[in-house]
Amino acid sequence: MMHRHCLRSSLSQCAKNSRRTSIKNVKSLSSQAASSSSAGPSTSMPPKVMTSEEIQNAALAKKYPTSEYSGEGLYWTKHMNALKEESPRFSGVANPESSELIEETSAHDEEDGAMTGFTPGTFVEVRKNENVVQAIVLGEHIENQRWIVLSLTPKGQVLHHYRADVHFAIPNLISASLAERCGLESEPTPQQIAARVEALKRLRGLTSRVDRQASGLQQRPMDVYIHVKDTDATKWATTTVAQVTHLLYDRPLFMDYYMTHRYLTDRPLEYVTIPGYLKNQSFAVRPKRDIDEIQAVQQHIYDHRDDPEADLPFKQFIQKARRVVAEFDQNKNRPDKGDISQQPTKDPWAAEEQIFLKFLLRSLQPHRSNQVDPYAMGRTTIIKNILPPSTIVDDSLAHELLIKLGVLAPWQDLLELSPTLNPWGNFGSERTIESEAKAVLKACSKAKAGAVLGPMDFLPSDPLDSVRHGFGDARAFVIDDATAEELDDAVSVERIPTEPQNHWIHVHIADPARVLHPNHALARLARGRFSSFYLAQKTYPLFPAELVHDPAFALSLSGTNTVEPTRVLSFSVKVDGQANILNYKVRAGLIRNVRRASYYDVDLALDNPIPKKHFPFGGSEKLIKGPPLNERDIADLKLLQKLADDQVAKRFKDGLFYFSAPASQVIWNSKVPDDVRSPSLSGSVYYGFPDMTYAVYDTADNDIGARSLVSEMMKLANRVTSRFALEHNVPMIRRTLEPIIMSPEAREEILALRSPHGYVPIQEILQRIELNPSGAYSLEPKQHHGLGIPDGEGYSRATSPLRRFEDIVAHWQLHHILLGKNAPPKPPFDIGDLEKLAAEFEALNQAQRKLHTEDTLFYSLLYLKRWADATKRGIERNRNYKSPLSLIRGWTRQRVKKNILTNESTVVLSLPDLGIHAHLALDDVPSNKRKDIPIGTKLDVKLQDITLGVRRAKMTVAPIRRTLKLLSEP
Numbered sequence: 001m002m003h004r005h006c007l008r009s010s011l012s013q014c015a016k017n018s019r020r021t022s023i024k025n026v027k028s029l030s031s032q033a034a035s036s037s038s039a040g041p042s043t044s045m046p047p048k049v050m051t052s053e054e055i056q057n058a059a060l061a062k063k064y065p066t067s068e069y070s071g072e073g074l075y076w077t078k079h080m081n082a083l084k085e086e087s088p089r090f091s092g093v094a095n096p097e098s099s100e101l102i103e104e105t106s107a108h109d110e111e112d113g114a115m116t117g118f119t120p121g122t123f124v125e126v127r128k129n130e131n132v133v134q135a136i137v138l139g140e141h142i143e144n145q146r147w148i149v150l151s152l153t154p155k156g157q158v159l160h161h162y163r164a165d166v167h168f169a170i171p172n173l174i175s176a177s178l179a180e181r182c183g184l185e186s187e188p189t190p191q192q193i194a195a196r197v198e199a200l201k202r203l204r205g206l207t208s209r210v211d212r213q214a215s216g217l218q219q220r221p222m223d224v225y226i227h228v229k230d231t232d233a234t235k236w237a238t239t240t241v242a243q244v245t246h247l248l249y250d251r252p253l254f255m256d257y258y259m260t261h262r263y264l265t266d267r268p269l270e271y272v273t274i275p276g277y278l279k280n281q282s283f284a285v286r287p288k289r290d291i292d293e294i295q296a297v298q299q300h301i302y303d304h305r306d307d308p309e310a311d312l313p314f315k316q317f318i319q320k321a322r323r324v325v326a327e328f329d330q331n332k333n334r335p336d337k338g339d340i341s342q343q344p345t346k347d348p349w350a351a352e353e354q355i356f357l358k359f360l361l362r363s364l365q366p367h368r369s370n371q372v373d374p375y376a377m378g379r380t381t382i383i384k385n386i387l388p389p390s391t392i393v394d395d396s397l398a399h400e401l402l403i404k405l406g407v408l409a410p411w412q413d414l415l416e417l418s419p420t421l422n423p424w425g426n427f428g429s430e431r432t433i434e435s436e437a438k439a440v441l442k443a444c445s446k447a448k449a450g451a452v453l454g455p456m457d458f459l460p461s462d463p464l465d466s467v468r469h470g471f472g473d474a475r476a477f478v479i480d481d482a483t484a485e486e487l488d489d490a491v492s493v494e495r496i497p498t499e500p501q502n503h504w505i506h507v508h509i510a511d512p513a514r515v516l517h518p519n520h521a522l523a524r525l526a527r528g529r530f531s532s533f534y535l536a537q538k539t540y541p542l543f544p545a546e547l548v549h550d551p552a553f554a555l556s557l558s559g560t561n562t563v564e565p566t567r568v569l570s571f572s573v574k575v576d577g578q579a580n581i582l583n584y585k586v587r588a589g590l591i592r593n594v595r596r597a598s599y600y601d602v603d604l605a606l607d608n609p610i611p612k613k614h615f616p617f618g619g620s621e622k623l624i625k626g627p628p629l630n631e632r633d634i635a636d637l638k639l640l641q642k643l644a645d646d647q648v649a650k651r652f653k654d655g656l657f658y659f660s661a662p663a664s665q666v667i668w669n670s671k672v673p674d675d676v677r678s679p680s681l682s683g684s685v686y687y688g689f690p691d692m693t694y695a696v697y698d699t700a701d702n703d704i705g706a707r708s709l710v711s712e713m714m715k716l717a718n719r720v721t722s723r724f725a726l727e728h729n730v731p732m733i734r735r736t737l738e739p740i741i742m743s744p745e746a747r748e749e750i751l752a753l754r755s756p757h758g759y760v761p762i763q764e765i766l767q768r769i770e771l772n773p774s775g776a777y778s779l780e781p782k783q784h785h786g787l788g789i790p791d792g793e794g795y796s797r798a799t800s801p802l803r804r805f806e807d808i809v810a811h812w813q814l815h816h817i818l819l820g821k822n823a824p825p826k827p828p829f830d831i832g833d834l835e836k837l838a839a840e841f842e843a844l845n846q847a848q849r850k851l852h853t854e855d856t857l858f859y860s861l862l863y864l865k866r867w868a869d870a871t872k873r874g875i876e877r878n879r880n881y882k883s884p885l886s887l888i889r890g891w892t893r894q895r896v897k898k899n900i901l902t903n904e905s906t907v908v909l910s911l912p913d914l915g916i917h918a919h920l921a922l923d924d925v926p927s928n929k930r931k932d933i934p935i936g937t938k939l940d941v942k943l944q945d946i947t948l949g950v951r952r953a954k955m956t957v958a959p960i961r962r963t964l965k966l967l968s969e970p
Contacts, residue, residue, distance in 0.1 A: 117147065117163065120179035123170040123206060124151055126161050127265070127370040134207070135159055136199055138179050142741065142771050144895045150184050154203060156196050158186055167277055167370065168261055170254075173206060174199050209255060224248070224263075225270050228285050234424045237285040238274070239264075268371040269294065275368070276843035290362060290425065297359045297378045317353050318385045321405060324683075325386060328404040336410070336689045342676045345406050345683035354681045356382060357407050360398050361427055361679060364414050364950050366854075396949035402679075409678035409686045411862070413535055414950045415855050417679070420847070421533065421540060427679040433529065437544045440521045455521040462514045462567060464588035464818055469570065475636050476508050476591040478557045479710050482598040482624040486532060486541060486548060487557045488802040490568070490594060491713045493640050501577040505643060507717035508568040508591050510555050512543070512801050513811040518828050522547070523808070530844035531804045534852065536859045537668050537690070542803055555802060557594055565590040569811060571717035571798075575643060579650035584720045588818055595633060599706040601626045605634050606641055608705030611697065613665075616884040616913055617867060619693035621667055637709075644712035651788045652758045657750055658786070660700040660759035664915030666859040667693040694863050696915035700759040708757070714799040715787055721810055722781055722794030728817045731831045732810060733838050734794040736782040741771040763891050763910065767936040777838040777845075779831060806841050809834075858953050860916050865946040885943045888957060889913055892937045896922060907933060909941065909957065918955040925959070925967045939963045 118124060122137040135151035138158065142148070149166070151159045181195035182188075188196060224244055230237035245252045245260040264271040264283055269291055271283040304314040324347075349357060360382065363375035380393045383401055402408040416422060424431050440456070447457035462468075476490040487510070494504035516523050526542050533540040541548065548556045554566055570589030574582040600623050603610055613621060629637070669691040678686070703711060725732035742750075746768035753760045765772075775784075781794030789795050798810035809829065816827040829837065868885055890909035898905050905922040920941060941957035959967060 118149060118166065118169060119171060120176045121172055121174040123173035123203070124149070124166045125168040126151065126159065126165045127167045128161060128165045129369050130372050133159060134203065136173055136179065136182075136203055138182050139184055145766070145769065145771055147771070152182055152196060152199055152203075154200060156193075156200065158184060164278075165370075167265065167273070168258060169278065170206075170258075174202050225285070229270075229288055230285065232424075233288040234426060235287055236419050236423055237287075239271075239283050239285055241281040241283075265371065269374045273368070273370060274843055275846055276839065277370075280839045280843055282843075284419070287425065293355060293359055293362070294374050294378065296355060297382075300356075301378060301381050313352055314356075317356050318382075320347070320353065321386045321401075324406065325401070325404045328406075336687070338688045340670075340672055340676055340688035340690065341686075342409075342678075342680070343685045343687070345685060348682040349405075349407075357402070357405065357679075357681055358427065360402055361407070361417060362425060363398055364395050364402075365418055366950050394947070394949065395951045396947035396953065399949045406683035406685060407679050407681065409672075409676070409680075409684075411672065411690055412678045413537065413855065414858065415535065415851055416538075418851075418950065420851065427681055428677055433525075433540060434544070437522065437525055438546060440525065441544045441547055444521070453517050453519070455519060455524070457517075457520070458515050459517060463815060464511075464514060464567075467818060467820070468567065468588040468590050470565065470590045471506065471508075471570070471592070473593045474506070474591070475633060476506075476557075476594050477602075477633075477637065477640070478594060478596045479599060479602055479706055482600065482626065485539070485545065485556070486802040487596070488555075489710070489714060489799050490557050490591065491640060491710065492591075493636050493643070495639075502582060503575060503639070503643060505573045505575060505640070505713060505716060506589075507571040507573070507713050507799065508557070508566075508589055509571065509717065509799050509811075510557055510802050511567050511569050511588070511811065512555050512808055513569075513815050514567055515547075515553050515555065516808070518809075518812055523805075526805045526808070527840075529805070530841065531806075531848050532802075533848070535855050536666055537671070542805065548802055557591075558596065565592045566594060569798075569814060571720045573716045573720055575646070575716075577646070579643075579646040581716070581719070584723060586720060586724045586814060586818070595629075596626075597629060597633075598624065598626055599710075600624070601629065602637055602706035602709070605629045606638055606705070608641070611701035611704065611707070614696045614913075615693060616696060617694045617863075621693065621695060640713070641706075641709050644709040647712040647715070648708065648757055652754065652756070654788050655747075655751060656758055656786070656788055657754050657765075658700070658703075658757075658759050659762045659765055660698055660755070661762040661910070662696055662912045662915040663699055664856065664860040665695045665697065666856075666863050667695055669693060689866075692859075692863055694860070696913065700755065700757065703757060703759070715795075717799050718795050718797050719787075719789060719793060721796040721798040721814070724817065725796065725813060726781055726794065730813050730817055730827050731779055731829065731834050732794070732796045732813055733806060733834050733841065734778050734781060734796050735775055735784060736778045736780075736795070737775045737784045737786045738773040739785040740769050740773065742769040763893075763936045766893060767934070777842050779834055779838065806837075806845075809837060854950070854953065857916065858948065858950075860914075861946050861948055861953055861955055864914070864943075864955065865948065868943055868946065884913060887960070888918075888941050888943065890918065890920070890939050890941050890957070892920075892933055892935055892939065893917065894935065896933055909939065911955075911957075916955065918957045920957050920959065922959075922967070924964055933967065939966070 117140050118137040120137055120139055124135055124137055126133045126135060133151075133153055135153045138150045138152055140147055140149050140163075143160075147163050148160050149163055151161065153159050178195060178199055181192065182199055183192035183195070185192065224247060227247055228237060228239040228244065241257055241261050241264065244264060245257050248260060249256045261281070265273060270286050272286065274280060274282040274284055300312065300314040303312050304310075308315070324345075359375070359378055363373075363379045365375075367373050379395075379398055383393045383397055386401065387397070399408070399414065403410055403412075417425075417427070419425065421433060423433065444456045444458055447453055447460045449460045451457070451460070453459070471492065474492045474494065476492045478487050478490045480487055489510070490508040492506045492508065494506060496502050496504065522543060529540075529542060532542045543555075547553060549558070554564065557566055557568070568589045568591055570585075570587050570591075572585040572587070574584065576582055597605075600610070602608070604625070605628070615621075672690060676686070678684075722732060722734055750760055750765055750768055753764050775786075781792055783789060783791040783793075784795045787795060796810050797804065798807050798814070801808040801811050812828040816823050864885065867883070871883055871885070888911055890911045893908045893910050896905055896907045905925075905927070906919045907922065909918050909920050911918055918941070920939070921944065940960050940963050942960050943955070944958040945956045947954055947956075
């Protein structure tokens with residue numbers, strides 16, 4: 001058991017590396033102390049190490065003298081030393097004080113762009129590439145379209161880093177004037193040196209305070225992990241700095257929060273920072289099973305090192321794995337076409353061997369470089385013992401090895417194995433996030449009127465039944481993809497005979513808040529997941545399909561229930577011929593005449609341009625045509641399209657513009673049979689491969705015709721949501737976006753390049769702007785520049801409550817308003833509740849976008865790799881033109897960057913014909929020419945390599961001869 005004085009001692013050792021959140025944040029953190037959730041980490045989660053139980057203690061006692069053991073921290077210290085010796089990934093790491101720190105992989109760009117700046121004089125702790133530096137912010141500037149923070153380190157050097165690299169901040173450690181006197185130059189003047197000496201005295205004084213506080217606080221025995229882990233040993237939990245601080249300290253001071261942060265962050269075996277950490281101060285808590293598994297594998301490795309000749313489990317596994325890999329390589333040219341099937345391997349993996357396979361599978365989880373990866377050492381050791389010793393080990397190699405060992409199907413989506421979609425990590429188990437939601441739904445029932453609602457109780461009746469407005473026989477058009485299942489929005493239009501230039505637009509949205517209350521078990525699950533997940537081959541709905549499509553609830557606007565009207569929330573907007581909002585209403589509605597049509601159906605009926613797709617490797621996309629629309633349908637749709645086009649024209653007139661960029665899509669033409677399972681821990685031989693088509697489209701085409709019609713109507717409804725909440729003084733979460741930073745001349749050049757819908761090729765924009773801010777959440781009605789929404793109006797998303805939890809939160813707030821006199825004294829969520837939700841949503845929204853981006857990239861690269869490999873094997877394509885991979889057009893998206901771990905210089909290229917990005921290696925380009933390559937430079941390249949994995953899936957290209965000559969010219 002760990003005592004609080006042990007924690008204090010451990011933390012005081014890192015006091016010189018100290019840091020802390022603002023006092024304002026600490027107050028909000030105190031209010032955030034929530035009990036640990038069983039929801040899995042909702043984002044990419046980097047693992048970090050620390051021992052917690054007797055298994056580790058016994059292993060350590062056997063391996064190291066007792067005098068070296070200092071509580072929970074020793075395991076990490078000792079094993080990380082071994083890790084640094086084991087893995088080339090840790091060799092040659094640059095001094096973390098160096099300004100070169102910025103050149104390595106940064107935190108996620110979107111997270112960085114959404115963060116606010118740091119005022120000069122702020123104390124910050126910077127974590128990057130598994131290094132930690134404490135510093136004082138001297139200033140910020142924009143460089144290469146990113147905010148760069150310049151901070152003074154304890155050695156008096158100026159460190160350049162990104163905002164997202166900051167994990168703890170204390171404002172006003174020194175005054176802004178003193179920070180200004182320190183200067184930003186790498187070669188300071190005597191006056192600046194004097195100012196820096198004074199600033200560093202304050203920095204050292206802060207670390208000394210940590211030491212003093214650590215030695216004088218009253219503590220009680222406490223084992224943190226026992227208190228915050230999930231009761232289910234297979235499931236992730238979450239905790240916060242505030243929660244753990246209150247477990248450890250009776251009357252915590254602000255520095256105690258910092259000490260707790262350090263304690264948790266430096267133990268990645270158990271605690272993994274959640275993206276957006278500076279704001280949410282939250283950790284995912286690793287399951288007990290995973291910790292035991294990591295420790296057991298590492299112990300097997302140590303036992304083998306102690307006695308390499310002994311016939312121990314690790315040696316037995318390695319020998320068998322080598323045989324299996326050799327057999328796979330002998331059959332690697334076996335055709336993979338034909339029916340998809342699975343056969344058990346001749347020599348199945350035994351239970352004692354499967355622990356190594358599970359370890360490798362879990363090592364494929366997403367990971368961020370702000371913490372050390374507890375899987376890195378074991379993964380490196382296992383792979384290097386099976387594959388050639390010269391092999392550079394990363395997660396892409398682990399992925400390849402698991403395919404050869406018969407554990408993963410070649411088409412397996414690695415993101416489906418992540419804790420986000422597989423929070424129990426039971427590979428091959430029937431337990432999924434879908435089955436969990438179905439089990440909850442099965443246990444639910446409708447409550448009796450007047451009863452206190454529990455987590456399994458549906459609302460006894462529609463709370464807005466008495467105030468619902470009937471829309472008669474007005475046509476309500478549900479327009480979506482032909483294969484869409486969660487149909488949560490419809491639109492209708494109302495002509496005003498006395499005002500022919502003005503019209504009412506009615507946006508009808510599914511109303512799950514009439515069935516689910518905020519504390520319902522399904523609502524809690526939805527909160528942890530944030531949204532539906534749309535992967536390349538599968539959809540994970542936010543709510544169970546059995547609930548959404550149950551006729552008793554009629555949540556989905558399918559139009560199949562012709563007996564009872566569909567209950568919706570209706571957002572009505574009165575607009576004039578210039579797209580101005582003249583009036584608005586929000587009502588509980590009833591719609592009867594629901595008409596379903598696909599985007600394709602509407603575009604055909606209205607003679608809209610059909611979005612184009614390019615198929616560089618052949619093939620086509622089958623478009624599903626529905627029943628024809630009648631004349632009255634078409635008349636309403638034409639009017640709605642005209643009103644949508646008016647909104648677009650208004651933003652064009654107001655000088656707004658948008659990015660147009662090529663994007664890839666891999667279309668699955670066949671499905672994997674249900675009886676084919678992957679992963680297969682016992683081992684399998686997989687035959688066949690799903691039929692896929694590679695498509696490239698322009699993102700601007702997602703905003704024309706029927707898609708633009710629906711999008712513009714939803715934007716109006718979300719604007720009305722914010723206005724309505726402001727009018728009734730009910731707090732609401734809003735999306736905000738600041739304007740792009742650029743010069744007036746650049747702005748005029750970009751505006752001159754716009755398409756009629758306001759789109760500009762992305763390369764033309766990136767060449768001219770200084771910074772493109774990311775969207776953020778706020779409770780204030782701030783501007784959303786991209787949508788032309790001014791400061792004071794706001795934009796609250798409420799149009800996808802079946803797909804996004806954020807929207808159903810808005811519905812619960814709207815229900816409170818619509819109940820009028822029958823409403824409780826307070827809305828379901830007060831300002832404090834929504835502030836916490838906004839912080840959650842920011843991290844979850846970024847994680848979801850990242851997951852979808854990575855999933856698309858994974859399958860795009862998988863397709864390209866299979867094509868390239870087949871070409872090498874001499875497979876005939878029956879084509880009259882060269883392979884799209886033999887000569888690839890590209891243009892530079894960023895400035896050249898240098899990887900300090902590998903000393904390689906690369907630049908990111910956009911490949912418009914393939915719809916993806918690639919990394920161009922510049923080893924053959926003279927070093928004095930590498931940084932002279934401007935954004936937007938057109939280059940012809942050839943494929944060099946493709947690596948597949950969760951963390952580092954990428955395509956590397958090399959310059960062809962004429963490109964190399966161009967780059968090398970004076």
